[in-house]
Amino acid sequence: MSHVWTNLIHNSIKFTRHRGKITIRLQQIDDLASITISDNGIGISETDQFHIFERFYKADLARERTKSGSGLGLSIVKKIIEMHEGTISVKSELDKGTTFTILLPIS
Ligand SMILES: Nc1ncnc2c1ncn2[C@@H]1O[C@H](COP(=O)(O)OP(=O)(O)O)[C@@H](O)[C@H]1O
Ligand SMILES: [Mg+2]
Incomplete structure (x- = not known):
């Protein structure tokens, strides 16, 4: 899993301008761990998101x-x-930023 976090955080840094903001959040939703990694970088168009x-x-x-x-x-x-x-x-919008959401069963 460390490969996962390294890759996602590295992307957020790479695609966000100097002094941008990256937010990482972990919360429990019932028996799932929900992890979001958000940035306010260049964003990804709807077509590219596919x-x-x-x-x-x-x-x-x-x-x-x-x-x-x-x-x-x-x-x-x-x-x-x-x-x-x-x-x-x-979830992403061009020029606004990008959020990746990961859901993992805790058990
Ligand atoms: N946080 C992000 N902000 C904007 N674009 C992103 C982000 N993460 C991924 N992308 C887009 O998704 C593509 C694929 O990401 P990835 O597979 O990590 O390839 P790489 O980092 O080698 O370009 C990137 O080239 C980029 O276009
Ligand atoms: Mg990458």
Whole structure:
């Protein structure tokens, strides 16, 4: 799971401008752990949100901004979370920011 947190937090830093804000929250909802990682960075368009968990996918904005990264991170993150019987979802708006929500069974 440490791979999951490293990847998501690294993305938040990479896609958020200097002095941006990143918020990490953990709470219990019944028998689930809910983890959200939010940033106020460049955001992801609605079309791109459908594809970011695919291998090698990088949004156009991300290609322009930084050459680093293979576009593999989120596909691996999703695989790891599914192995733990959890889910990951994204909510984002261009130029506003992005929130990833992970739900994991506590048992
Ligand atoms: N926090 C974020 N803010 C904006 N875009 C993001 C964020 N996290 C992921 N993305 C988008 O999803 C794409 C895929 O992410 P990832 O698989 O980690 O690849 P990489 O980091 O190598 O580009 C990124 O290239 C970027 O377009
Ligand atoms: Mg990444």
